Amino acid sequence: GVATSTGVRNKKSLVGINSTLVASDHDFTKLSLTPSVIFFIDVPTTIEDSFYHGNVFVSYKDTVFQPSNAIRHATEFFNAIQLHYTFIPPILCLYTDGGPDHRTTFGSVQISLICLFLRGDFDFLIALRTAPYHSWANPAERIMSIINLGLQGVAIMRDSMNADLEEIFKKADTLDEIRAAANKNIDLKNGLHNCILNIQQMLHSRTERLVLHENHFQHYDPANDQNIDDFFKIILEIDKSLNISETTAEILSKKKDLQEFLKTHCRIRHYSFQIKKCNNINCGICKPIRLPLHVFENIDFLPDPVPSNSNTDCYKEFETIYRTDTTEQFRPTLITAIENAERAPAAILTNTKVRDIIQCFQCGKFRCLYSEKALTAIQKSQFQHVIDEWDYSCGSPLVPEDHALYNVLFVREKITCESPIELAYYSSRKNLTPVCYWCGYDQGLVDIPTYMTSKYKFVFPLCNVCQTAGKNFFGRIEIKTNSKKRKRDC
Template sequence: MKLKKTFYGGQVFVGVKETAFQSSFPWRHATEMSKILKNSFLENGMINPILIFYTDGGPDHRLTYVSVQMSLIYLFLIFDLDLICVARTPPQNSWKNPAERIMSILNLGFQSVGLMREKTEHYEKQLDSVNSLREIRKLAEKYPTVEEEVLDSVEPVRILLSNVITRLKWKDKNLKVFDPATEGEIFDFRREILKIDQDIKVTDSTQQDIKKRKLFMSLLNDHCKIAQYIFSVKKCGKTSCHVCKKPRLSNEMFESLYHLLDPEPLNCDKYKSFDQLYGKPTSENYRPSLTGKPSSEPGLPFSPSSQYAKNVEMVVLCSDCDKPRVLYSKKVVRGVRRTQLVNCLTDIQYTCGFSFDELDLEEETHV
């Protein structure tokens, strides 16, 4: 077997989803990944014992989030992996992810493609009156058939885009389209995490939640490496372990298998090589965001005050510490800009210190 010297190859899979009811979040990603692996890469009923991911830095891939960790741990268990290792790009650096290069091919395929959904049968007037994804979901809570009709209305668009995608190629292989995971599939997938700890609830998603789950906490401590940009789960190799099975790799190979290391500087210009650090204990002490000198300037480009808080009149909940945080703005946020902000908050998990500076909020126009 000829070894390839690049990670950037193989089969490309693309998902086409409706935003309101098929939004991106960790458990959906993990469910869809498990389906792709089962349907496409199983050999003799098993995939290779080591699985490696590299993702962008979005909130649905934030490796310090419990929901992300849980979804990855279950992939580790369901496929009986010896090691699963996931790394993510730093903020605003998703362009460094090699998989992002496929976007140039997709953009070429989508040139001059016009899209228009069909009208729903019963709820078009109600949908015209809503201004955010959150309001669409609330409408679906009031009228249960809204979700089905919305998905049916965009199905022709999904089929059109899927046909375009499957005609595109990467390295002589046609791209493939996978179906979005259903709510039932996601629920069944999440429920399997109970096999680790019966005390875990399907709704557990914060650090405060899992601190009470002793068995799950022991799994994190004994099998996982958790860092800002790296998360990995490795079998312990102990026969008495109630979590993982016997390693599938040979004893010699498994003994030489370690969690992914953290970079450490060799001098002021270079980092130590992989061979110099592999198998040795490393830490995040040299992460640039930790070693940088603290700024004497305030975190905001202006001094926060009650007036600037009144410009937004909104509080968000931190997904890490579960505490409410006040939003400040130098200008009044109303109309179109407020709708865009609400939509943004619907689609992200806010963490303390996050700045909305880079959001492209439209300025209001007055006639």
């Protein structure tokens, strides 16, 4: 192995006299450890008190064989709950960042949370995630700054395996290649697992020296495959046809028993997923409620924010909308998405659906015309009449709402004359004339340099006028080069 920096803080390190500090950069390794943090918050009794009190659990997971996913997070979280609580509370409020492993609209995340709900026998479970670019609002994020103190200035190096295993490992560069090699050779998998044990133990030891308000950090062990399988099995009480590796939205939408549970026990929102026992004696899934009956009956799903009638820059107070029917109609990201959404169905706005082009009479740029099916002879005649009689400008509908082609032939309406040429123009089957990506002009096109074609799969035309004005070639889909030479055997 090679000594590798933890990559924490770009600051000077203390080194003994006549000693040399040598450690490779952590970005050049094939093996890595990823810290996971669970923060059990002591909820304050008043709003003035701090939420940054409680107990912290940390684990360092092997990125190769312990990849991050929703069911793993839920399994490990439940194990940590059992370590932390002598008596598991009847209500769980879970707050996470907005990564794909916590996105509450994903089927895999919903399945994992239902497993957690059933395993913990919670009366009520609320899972919330932060909005994009707002992970700083998650209290657990502040814990990372403390962990950085424990990892600062640390260089780690794995133990060596035997020569045969090292040779196999040397030939595997990517995570997929390492996993494939380990599946063929169980000794390699065991060897890779054992060679980082000392590092994990050392990191656990350093982490347990860290303190948050006199509470020492604790470590928890990553879940193994058997732990995860056992944790998942409880959801078979809802739908016996569920499979741990089949949790896509398309597959889950066909699971009738699961869909019925989601309908009767859950509330799904873009940033939250809530589950509550039904307290129905005929329900074969929910166990008896643990809360006092009068408390349970007064608990309802968290409402959606609703703007104040007197000041739309503020939201109504929680007490005024709790236990009322609300929707996500006022969610800012939803409002923005609706405002920016094209009128045409997204499935139509593709290069294979381009039927013709039309030119803006103001900027002269060509815009693509889309339709689900090829135009009939009558529709072609109607379109020709549109071209002959009306002027089209970027951002406007092709025809009025009462025209026969209004819901048949579409043009992008969320563009302006400053918008570049659509990518569908270049990839359509119409063999259209090459034009400058930025201005739409077909004269004076500059030769595409080799450095662009070697970097991107697609490079779009650029005219000399736009180049003189400071525009550059636009490229899409970066070509991934073989990084084998950059990898180290560590």
